[in-house]
Amino acid sequence: MASLTSDQIPISSYSIATTALYQNVLIHGEEYHTAKTFRAIRDNCTLKNSKWANIVHKMHPLHMAIRWSDEPARLAQVRRSAAAHVHGRPLHLAVGSSVAIVQKGGAVRCIFECAGIDGPISVTLADGSKKNNGFIVRARPESIRSPRADEPLILRCRWYAVGQFRYLDENWKPTFVTESRGGSSYLVDDDNAGMRPYTGGIPGMDRSAPEAVLVDQYVQWMSASRRWGQRFLPSDHLYCDLFDRTFWRLIEAKAALDRRTLRTAVGQLLDYRRCFDRRPSLGVLLPGRPTHSDVAFLSSCKITAIWRTASGRFSDSTPDRRWSTRTE
Numbered sequence: 343m344a345s346l347t348s349d350q351i352p353i354s355s356y357s358i359a360t361t362a363l364y365q366n367v368l369i370h371g372e373e374y375h376t377a378k379t380f381r382a383i384r385d386n387c388t389l390k391n392s393k394w395a396n397i398v399h400k401m402h403p404l405h406m407a408i409r410w411s412d413e414p415a416r417l418a419q420v421r422r423s424a425a426a427h428v429h430g431r432p433l434h435l436a437v438g439s440s441v442a443i444v445q446k447g448g449a450v451r452c453i454f455e456c457a458g459i460d461g462p463i464s465v466t467l468a469d470g471s472k473k474n475n476g477f478i479v480r481a482r483p484e485s486i487r488s489p490r491a492d493e494p495l496i497l498r499c500r501w502y503a504v505g506q507f508r509y510l511d512e513n514w515k516p517t518f519v520t521e522s523r524g525g526s527s528y529l530v531d532d533d534n535a536g537m538r539p540y541t542g543g544i545p546g547m548d549r550s551a552p553e554a555v556l557v558d559q560y561v562q563w564m565s566a567s568r569r570w571g572q573r574f575l576p577s578d579h580l581y582c583d584l585f586d587r588t589f590w591r592l593i594e595a596k597a598a599l600d601r602r603t604l605r606t607a608v609g610q611l612l613d614y615r616r617c618f619d620r621r622p623s624l625g626v627l628l629p630g631r632p633t634h635s636d637v638a639f640l641s642s643c644k645i646t647a648i649w650r651t652a653s654g655r656f657s658d659s660t661p662d663r664r665w666s667t668r669t670e
Contacts, residue, residue: 552597
C-alpha cells in the first residue's frame with residue numbers, strides 16, 4: 343500500500359469518500375488504509391466549503407491500550423521486538439493508530455504506532471502463557487516512545503486480566519464500539535445481533551440431513567461448542583449453516599462435491615456476507631476432499647475449503663490448516 347503525506351494531498355482537486363472497511367480513503371481510485379492519511383487530511387487541508395468537511399473531521403482513529411505484565415523483562419521485550427502479542431484480533435484498531443502499553447495502576451510505560459496486525463499465529467501473551475491462535479500487533483520501531491506531554495501518564499481503566507486490551511477515544515478516554523451509526527467510520531461489532539447459539543444441526547433442516555450431520559461432525563471435531571453459532575440472515579429469512587464467533591467465519595455446508603454445488607455455495611456465501619456489517623471470512627464445508635481445480639476455484643473467490651477425511655477427521659485448504667485445527 344502506498345504511503346501518503348500531507349504535502350501530497352491537494353484536497354481541492356481530489357474527491358474523498360469513506361467505505362465500510364475501518365478507515366479507507368479513495369483518492370483518484372487509490373485506496374489508503376492509514377490513520378495518518380486521515381490526520382493529514384483533517385489537520386492540514388482546508389475543507390471549509392467541501393461537502394466532505396463534516397465527514398473528514400469526524401475521522402478520529404481509535405487508540406488502544408494493553409494491560410501488560412509488570413515484569414520489566416516483558417516490557418523490554420515489547421521494545422526489543424517492536425510487537426505486542428494479544429489473545430484476539432483488535433478489530434477496531436487501524437494501521438497508524440496509537441497503542442499504549444499499560445502496567446500496574448494504569449501507568450503508561452510506552453506508546454507506539456500500529457504498523458499492522460498478524461495472525462492467527464502462535465504467540466506468547468503478556469502473562470507468559472502460550473496461545474496457538476493469537477495475534478501480533480506490530481509497532482513501527484521508530485515510533486516506540488514514552489508518553490509525550492499531550493499523552494496520558496495514567497489510564498483510568500478497569501482491567502480484568504493481564505493481556506486485556508481496551509479501546510480509547512481521541513482524548514484517551516475508555517470507549518466502546520457500539521451499534522451507534524452516528525457518523526462513525528468504524529465497523530459495528532455485531533457479535534450478538536441475530537445470532538443463536540449452536541445447538542446441533544442446521545435450523546430448518548432435518549437433523550439426519552447429510553449437511554446437518556456434516557456440521558455436527560465438524561463442530562464435534564473442532565470442540566469448544568460455545569464458539570459456534572448460527573446467524574439469522576434477514577434478507578433470506580433463514581439461518582446460516584454455521585458461524586464461528588471466535589474467528590468471525592461464515593460456513594456453508596454442502597453434501598456433494600460437484601462443481602455446480604460448489605458454484606451454488608459460492609453464490610450463497612457472497613450473498614449472505616452482505617448481511618454483516620463486519621465482513622466474515624468464508625468457508626465451504628464438504629463431505630470429502632475437493633479436486634485441486636475446485637480448491638483453486640474456491641481460493642480465487644477467497645473461500646476456504648473444509649473437508650471430512652476418510653478417517654473422520656477434518657482438513658482444509660489453508661497452509662496452516664487453521665480452519666480445521668482442533669481447540670484443546
